[in-house]
Amino acid sequence: MCASHVIIGDGIAGSSAAETIREADPEADVTVITEEGEALYNRILIKEFAKGKLPEAPVSIHDPDWYAERDIDLRLDTVVTEVDTDAREVHTYEGDVFEYDKLLVATGGTPTQLPVDNSDAEGIHHFWTFEDARAIKADAEAAEKGVVIGAGLLGIDLAAICGAQDVEAHYLMRGNAWWRYALSEEGAEIIHDALREMDVTPVFDSGVDHFETDDGGRITAAVDPNGERFEADFAGAAIGLNFNTEFLRGSGLELDDGIVVDEYMRTNVDDVYAAGDITQFHDVILGDRAQNGAWGSAKEQGSVAGTNMVADAPEEEFRWVSSYSITHFDFPFLSFGHPTLGDDSVEKKYDEGTWRRVALKEGRVVGGVLIGDLAAQSGLKKLARKQVDVRGNEDLLLEEQIDVDAFEETAAAE
Ligand SMILES: Cc1cc2nc3c(=O)[nH]c(=O)nc-3n(C[C@H](O)[C@H](O)[C@H](O)COP(=O)(O)OP(=O)(O)OC[C@H]3O[C@@H](n4cnc5c(N)ncnc54)[C@H](O)[C@@H]3O)c2cc1C
Structure with missing residues (x-):
């Protein structure tokens, strides 16, 4: 009997696991479920699309034919609502039930919403999907003034989009420097200068207390905790990720701001694996638990998980030093x-x-x-x-x- 592999998530981790499983086992049943309406695309490149520097086509990696040609059952627009690890079943909002022998959870994260008044106003964006990028592009093209919140790796993408789309922006940061957990003020100053050159002004010891809107519910300004008001018809927020684990409640999987896995991408439940941003993995290099949020790492974890799902005993461990580049500057x-x-x-x-x-x-x-x-x-x-x-x-x-x-x-x- 051929094994049935179910993968939740068609990001780079889920997709690379599917490809690895298919290569290792031509007979296996492989199903990939994603709540998105499109197959794998390059999440790293959606910022270049939003900047107006890249058309849609090169952002896409696989079209549905890619899955069909490999006899992988791709389910778009399908939301997993429950995993029953006793019955070995995956349940979806659409009413489907998928039985599995081996399950991979590769559901990544969803941007944390700003917990302030009017953060759902029109013109305020969080950034994760290609759909988000399309909306950001359309709004940024029409905007004149913007604010960006979130002094990290995704916040700077939103700042660079403002720069590229000629949106005069204020970048509201909580502390005294961009990404202050990784850079000192001296290092961050190089980034601050580069932002200023693209007409994005860093504002320190700031953030957002609330947004103001017009009668139509569109953003007109952001007010920071010091009471300073910044006019804006566009806002981008990137204050962190919530990991997509809510459908795993009651599944018995160990969760800790993500899914806890060992170096083989195995969870604490038999035959259930996890890969990509969602994992709190045992980092064999650090000798400690760690989490990565990078494309290359997610791809490798997907491949390691796929290899071990097909093997009878764990065959490959995840041993990886992650990298993350920023390409917005000269x-x-x-x-x-x-x-x-x-x-x-x-x-x-x-x-x-x-x-x-x-x-x-x-x-x-x-x-x-x-x-x-x-x-x-x-x-x-x-x-x-x-x-x-x-x-x-x-x-x-x-x-x-x-x-x-x-x-x-x-x-x-x-
Ligand atoms: C704008 C942006 C820029 C980035 N730039 C870089 C960069 O320059 N370099 C770099 O290394 N990394 C970058 N990253 C990070 C990188 O893209 C991620 O680390 C990587 O894509 C994670 O892949 P993943 O497969 O683990 O998760 P994801 O890509 O998040 O995929 C998870 C998938 O699971 C689906 N899903 C979630 N819940 C469910 C459910 N209940 N049912 C069905 N499907 C579900 C989601 O819709 C999604 O399609 C960037 C990320 C973003 C958003």
Whole structure:
């Protein structure tokens, strides 16, 4: 009898698992369920679409034919409402029941809504799907003044969309710097200057207290907690993600701001796996629980899960140093690993546009941020992957090139 694999979510994690399963087992039944109305597209590129820099076609990755050709049953516009792990069934809002032998949950997250008055007004956007990008593009094209809330990796995409669409914007940040958990003020200042150049003004120690609207329910302004008013006919908010686990209530799966899995992407329930943004996974490099929010990591987790779902015993572990690039500026920006973790860090500003910070935990590299010059990325990622003890040589982490062998030899000699 052929095994029945059900995958919830057709993001990059779910889709790469489906592809891996099909390659490993040509006979298996594979079903992919997604609440979205379109098959896998490149979530990384939807910001370029919203900026007006890219048409729709290259954003799409698979069309429904891709699934049909591989005999994968794709269910669009289908919302999973319950998983019964005793009966091994997946229930949908539309009334379908899917039986599984192996289940993968790859449902990612949904943007957290701003908990302030009028945050549902027209012209205020959260950003996750291609549909969101279409609405953002249409509104940004027509807007003159904007506000952006959320000083992180998705907030800066919204700021860059304002820049590209000639929306004069204020970027309201809670602290004194953009992404202050990963960058110092000195590093963030390079980003602030680049934002100012695109007519996006950072406003520090701010945020939003409430929005004002016109009689038609459209945003006219954002008022920050200090009482300062910023006129706006467009707003973008990116204050975090809520992980899509509500349909797993009562399923017995261990949840903790996501789904807890081991290094093989197995949950605590037999034959149920999870992959992608949704996972709180055992990071074999850190030796600790961790969560990633990056395309490459989600793709790899999907592939690892797919391999292990088909195998009789766990075959492949997830061992990965994540990377995330920002391409909005005329200089490169890369964060890798877990730049917000660690108990120590070293950093250096090399010139007006070049800066580096390396985060350390117990003398090992766990992540970092490179601005302006990415030459050190491969060496630093290797040190992180191998967990080389760099104690006593921290200054060398700030050299232009990273000599991994030298670090390893010193560590071995001690
Ligand atoms: C605007 C934007 C820009 C980004 N830029 C970058 C970048 O530059 N670099 C980078 O590395 N990463 C970037 N990311 C992050 C990256 O896209 C994600 O880490 C990755 O897409 C996660 O993939 P996933 O498959 O885990 O989840 P998702 O892509 O979120 O897919 C989950 C799918 O599950 C579906 N689903 C959820 N609940 C249910 C349900 N109950 N029933 C049925 N279906 C359901 C969802 O609709 C969705 O289609 C960006 C993300 C966004 C939104």
